[in-house]
Amino acid sequence: MSVPYKTDQFISCDLARWACALRFEDLSPEAIERARLFWYDSLGCALGGSQQEDARILLEHHRAMAPSSDGPCTCFVSGFRTNPVDAAFLNAHMIRAMDYNDIYWKADPCHPSDLISAPLALCELHDLSGRDLIVGTIIAYEIEMRLCEIGRPGIREYGWHHATLSAFAAPYAAARMLNLSVEQAVQAVGICASRTCCLGAVTAGKLTNMKNTVDPWAARMAVESAMLAQRGYSGPEHIFDGKEGLFHVFGHSVYDGEPCTFDAEALVADLPATPDAHYRILDCGMKSFPIEALSHAPLTAMMKCIKAHDIKPEDVAEIKVEVIARAADILGDPHKYRPTSKETADHSLPYSLAVGLVDGMVTPRQFKQERIDDPALIPIMDMVKVVPNEDFEELFPEYQPSRVTITLKSGQSHAARVDVPKGDPRDPMTAEEIAVKFNALGADVVGSQRCDEIAQAVLALEKLERVRDLTRLMVKEE
Secondary structure, eight states, X not given: OOOOSOXXXXXXXXXXXXXXXXXXXXXXXXHHHHHHHHHHHHHHHXXXXXXXXXXXXXXXXXXXXXXXXXXXXXXXXXXXXXXXXXXXXXXXXXXXXXXXXXXXXXXXXXXXXXXXXXXXHXXXXXXXXXXXXXXXXXXXXXXXXXXXXXXXXXXXXXXXXXXXXXXXXXXXXXXXXXXXXXXXXXXXXXHHHXXXXXXXXXXXXXXXXXXXXXXXXXXXHHHHHHHHHHTTOOOOTTTTTSTTSHHHHHTTOEETTEEOEEOHHHHHTTOOOSTTXXXXXXXXXXXXXXXXXXXXXXXXXXXXXXXXXXXXXXXXEEEEEEEOHHHHHHHTOGGGGSOOSHHHHTTOHHHHHHHHHHHSXXXXXXXXXXXXXXXXXXXXXXXXXXXXXXXXXXXXXXXOOEEEEEEETTSOXXXXXXXXXXXXXXXXXXXXXXXXXXXXXXXXXXXXXXXXXXXXXXXXXGGOSOTHHHHHHTBOOO
């Protein structure tokens, strides 16, 4: 498959030139503000994520591999000191572990904050500032989000996970933190993307610990790839648009009778580089519930319906959920009706609706194992019917339409529709709302006073002379 773009250079070079040249002075005030808020949200998610079983296993594993390590980089909460590659991975996993961090969904979904621990680790390694970290953060968001826009259709539609695309985005942020040359940044991307293609199986059917691990692995690989490129290691510069690169390989796939393609021009069009430019980070959303992104609109709709009509769990006969086809496929998968782990439960719409109906809330507490194992939730999950609504298709991804109809045992029905869930850029979470989420996740982990100290530092991130002063605050005091 030929790609009609440029014959004298590769797209990896175009992106590298942009990323390597971007300065803090080039950023818009709005982008800087969003970067601060996404770090605030992400650090709260990491505090909560540190308490998850998979995070404990990974920390134990890395400690066992380096029991006497006293590396230059800090792992959140535990304070484990290690090398920047492992620190980027462990911290990224904590951000991701609860599936409570940010979300962007166009042709493909992504969680750009899965990647930002890569520039964080390198900022700590080289004693860089909060301004440097903001630049790296905005680079990661910009390229990751653009990659999610350009698939025709997205790669998820033919069986691949978005972590595949993350491996093409994260190395640019890492390269910028190391002040690599354009040529070195191109090599870093070639190294990273060569080894991190990810099958969609990690989010299909029964979910495992790998669901929250594959994107952090891209952050890990980004740091190592950039450091290798700095030493002169090479990777294929044609990794995007050359022979057997991303566009070529996926061009062999067919969806609904049509070959799959990428909009190469859109990937590099109008890359922002001035304070009055539009940066993609402004278009990313946050999660107000610790659940899979497409579950937010139906859960919001159901909770509104329950509140408006004072519906009691014992009075409900059926909960019908109308969503787009891909959401019905993900959220109504038969495995999702009998979740046995947190990983499956937080991707289970039947579970989220059932526990929301009974408990009147959906917070991290609803995903503790003893709650998931409650057999009383099974008949309520079985009341949930997830069906595709063809009329909603043309509204997605600009909107995430969902209509929930609750039928009572009396035969009476009530319905509510939500197109834009809370946390969407059109209804964004404020700093005050993020603070509520942050404190709910972090107070029991590091204490309320430390939560306040972290908030003070991260909300003035551009004034921080040393990023390591922030990572120090993310450690639990003994």
